[in-house]
Amino acid sequence: MSSINVELDERSYPITIETGLLQQPGFLVPYINGPQAVIITNTTVAPLYLSNAVRACGNKQVEVIELPDGEQFKSLAQFEIVMTRLLEMNAARDTTLIALGGGVIGDLCGFVAATYQRGVPFIQIPTTLLAQVDSSVGGKTAVNHPLGKNMIGAFYQPKYVAIDVNVINTLPEREFAAGMAEVIKYGIIYDGAFFDWLETNQQSLRSHQASVLIEAISRCCQIKADVVAQDEKEGGLRAILNLGHTFGHAIEAEQGYGKWLHGEAVAAGTVIASQVAQCMGWLSASECRRIESLLAAFGLPVCGPESMDYHAYVRHMVRDKKVEAGKIRFVIPKGIGRAVVTKDVSDTILRQILG
Numbered sequence: 001m002s003s004i005n006v007e008l009d010e011r012s013y014p015i016t017i018e019t020g021l022l023q024q025p026g027f028l029v030p031y032i033n034g035p036q037a038v039i040i041t042n043t044t045v046a047p048l049y050l051s052n053a054v055r056a057c058g059n060k061q062v063e064v065i066e067l068p069d070g071e072q073f074k075s076l077a078q079f080e081i082v083m084t085r086l087l088e089m090n091a092a093r094d095t096t097l098i099a100l101g102g103g104v105i106g107d108l109c110g111f112v113a114a115t116y117q118r119g120v121p122f123i124q125i126p127t128t129l130l131a132q133v134d135s136s137v138g139g140k141t142a143v144n145h146p147l148g149k150n151m152i153g154a155f156y157q158p159k160y161v162a163i164d165v166n167v168i169n170t171l172p173e174r175e176f177a178a179g180m181a182e183v184i185k186y187g188i189i190y191d192g193a194f195f196d197w198l199e200t201n202q203q204s205l206r207s208h209q210a211s212v213l214i215e216a217i218s219r220c221c222q223i224k225a226d227v228v229a230q231d232e233k234e235g236g237l238r239a240i241l242n243l244g245h246t247f248g249h250a251i252e253a254e255q256g257y258g259k260w261l262h263g264e265a266v267a268a269g270t271v272i273a274s275q276v277a278q279c280m281g282w283l284s285a286s287e288c289r290r291i292e293s294l295l296a297a298f299g300l301p302v303c304g305p306e307s308m309d310y311h312a313y314v315r316h317m318v319r320d321k322k323v324e325a326g327k328i329r330f331v332i333p334k335g336i337g338r339a340v341v342t343k344d345v346s347d348t349i350l351r352q353i354l355g
């Protein structure tokens with residue numbers, strides 16, 4: 001078992017990482033303030049883990065909202081449906097919401113929690129690798145708009161993050177790989193030794209060896225907690241967590257949400273950002289190859305869709321949340337283990353790489 005604290009000025013909270021956590025009846029009770037909890041989940045996760053999650057709430061009164069599964073449902077329309085259900089069940093301000101699922105459920109439930117009656121407490125039980133290493137931690141909550149990813153949302157921290165590594169056993173391989181894209185991201189932006197460790201342990205990770213998985217998830221959560229503690233609302237440093245996302249979000253929106261998984265789009269975007277870094281002299285050819293090879297080792301895409309050219313990317317990137325004074329800001333690696341946010345990527349380089 002490992003425990004990590006996200007230290008914030010207000011609303012610090014713990015993350016527990018443990019195999020079999022979900023099997024423990026009543027373990028959520030200390031984190032549920034009032035008499036009622038509402039579990040928000042989807043039609044894929046509910047048959048697998050809902051009964052455990054209900055038992056984890058002990059003697060609290062539990063309601064369930066089950067949503068359709070898919071990135072296309074991380075939408076304002078689903079947001080309104082959840083709000084209506086909460087109102088119909090007379091959920092009060094002391095109701096705790098519980099997100100049981102991947103990043104889609106976590107981001108949507110978190111945004112509902114941030115806004116229902118101006119804010120109710122929420123807990124994250126992330127059930128995908130991606131959600132365990134990234135989306136459940138740090139308080140970015142949102143829904144998508146057809147014109148852009150996560151365009152409607154809020155910074156709103158959970159009260160508690162409960163990670164049971166056993167749930168990875170039921171995760172489809174493609175979803176596991178998508179999570180690995182965000183895992184590899186942490187090595188590139190923050191911790192070169194962790195990147196080396198991922199290269200060394202790639203075989204054990206691919207076979208989901210529990211001890212190696214726990215080590216990887218714990219390291220990612222620790223890095224995210226460190227970054228968020230320094231810059232909760234992305235005034236500066238936190239933007240490094242967006243490596244690959246400026247290009248990746250463009251791919252997701254252009255292709256239609258759900259066609260490319262978020263992690264797949266981030267993988268392709270990370271390779272593009274690395275190629276930019278190489279053109280700028282910030283990454284050597286061999287470092288660039290190491291990044292591409294590690295992503296490819298998990299079956300992740302290492303280039304964007306053939307149908308997308310420079311103009312298709314730019315059409316979306318001009319709406320990226322990192323745009324400042326009309327200039328797109330990119331997260332670009334500087335060696336493996338460090339990344340910077342810069343406006344100074346020339347159009348010539350972008351045209352050369354994006355085609």
Ligand SMILES: NC(=O)c1ccc[n+]([C@@H]2O[C@H](COP(=O)([O-])OP(=O)(O)OC[C@H]3O[C@@H](n4cnc5c(N)ncnc54)[C@H](O)[C@@H]3O)[C@@H](O)[C@H]2O)c1
Pocket residue numbers: 042044045048069070071074101102103104105107127128129130131134135136137138139140141150167168170171172175178179262263
């Ligand atoms: N808030 C943040 O900081 C942050 C960070 C990264 C990504 N995100 C967001 O997260 C979303 C992607 O999350 P995701 O990759 O978890 O996708 P997801 O939530 O769509 O889950 C992936 C698939 O796995 C299924 N699933 C979940 N847990 C399972 C389990 N244990 N066994 C079997 N199937 C399971 C889901 O039903 C779904 O079909 C995107 O919307 C992305 O923008 C947010």
Ligand SMILES: O=C(O)C(=O)C[C@@H](O)[C@H](O)[C@H](O)COP(=O)(O)O
Pocket residue numbers: 134138140149150182234238239241242245321
């Ligand atoms: O937590 C962050 O900060 C991140 O950027 C993590 C990303 O992996 C995540 O996909 C995030 O939702 C993207 O944020 P956005 O601000 O670009 O929508």
Ligand SMILES: [Zn+2]
Pocket residue numbers: 134182245262266
């Ligand atoms: Zn992401």
